[in-house]
Amino acid sequence: MQPDLADRQSARCGRKAWKIRLRFRARPLAVRTVLSRIRRQARNRLGPDCAARMELALAEVLNNVVEHGYCGRQTGPIDLTIKPVTGGILCRIVDAGWPMPDLRVPEGRLPDLDVAFQDLPEGGWGWALVRGTVSGLRYRRNRGRNVVVFRIPLTPA
Amino acid sequence: MDLQQVNLGDVLLVRVNEDRIDAAIAIQFKERMRMLTAxxxxxxxxxxxxxxFxxxxxxxxxxxxMKFLGPERPLELAALTPNVARVFRLxxxxxxxxxxDRPPETPRGAEDAA
Structure with missing residues (x-):
């Protein structure tokens, strides 16, 4: 299914006031399409480094929704809002999937690398990558929806 | 997915002619690498x-x-762009x-598009 982009997008391209709002299905290819689109739009406004940090954080949060939030269900909608705030970019991701374990964002501890060759990790880095690129990471469960909010600083911490 | 192999004798160079290795193509990437390195x-x-990215x-x-190649066929990486290097660092x-820092020199005629 193609992501439902066009009718939910309102990108006001003024010098200061702009905002990206997207609604799309929680599927890997839809996430990829949305990220490419945001990358193109954000690069000119934010510069390549800030846009890249935002893309990485969004990719990890959105893939988490696809793989865990809607796990065991067919799929569902994701609502994404991106807007500039003082010193950075505010991102908000809303989905109607399962709540986060213990109603909190996972700690994002890095997997142990002091292991045998065949036991090296093939995943488990997602939240560490998010925490390494964003500031002010917040989560709440609101009327059956997950709301994740974070900020991407214009210059890296 | 576009992977290009160049056989340099003891070394097999694989160029990833894609701008992304992400969740959407991770499985495909593993399968293609298994075929190319067989x-x-x-x-x-x-x-x-x-x-x-x-x-x-x-x-x-x-x-x-790296794990399916095993220690006998070590997988090494070359020419990480800044965003890719950031993920490895974090x-x-x-x-x-x-x-x-950069891939090995490839002699003329070694190109073997897969």
Whole structure:
């Protein structure tokens, strides 16, 4: 299914006031399409480094929704809002999937690398990558929806 | 997915002619690497010079390739772009791989598009 982009997008391209709002299905290819689109739009406004940090954080949060939030269900909608705030970019991701374990964002501890060759990790880095690129990471469960909010600083911490 | 192999004798160079290794193509990447490296003995160098984005799934796929190649056919990486290098640094996986600044020189005629 193609992501439902066009009718939910309102990108006001003024010098200061702009905002990206997207609604799309929680599927890997839809996430990829949305990220490419945001990358193109954000690069000119934010510069390549800030846009890249935002893309990485969004990719990890959105893939988490696809793989865990809607796990065991067919799929569902994701609502994404991106807007500039003082010193950075505010991102908000809303989905109607399962709540986060213990109603909190996972700690994002890095997997142990002091292991045998065949036991090296093939995943488990997602939240560490998010925490390494964003500031002010917040989560709440609101009327059956997950709301994740974070900020991407214009210059890296 | 566009992977290009260049056989350099003891070393198999694989160029990733894609700008992303992400969740959408991680499984495909692993399968293609398994096919390309079948029958090769020796080091495998993955040229990531054209890859501008990798996520945790893409990183996991590269680790999976390293593991199925085994210690006898070490997987090394080359030409990490800044965004790819950031992911390796934040996950500390830059300490697990041998990482070259640039890919090995390829003699004329060694190109073998797959």
């Amino acid at each position: 029958g090769h003995r020796g080091r495998v160098i993955l040229d990531l010079g054209r890859v501008t 990798i996520d945790s799934s893409g990183l996991g796929a590269i680790v999976a390739v 996950t500390r996986m830059d300490g697990v791989f041998v990482i070259h």
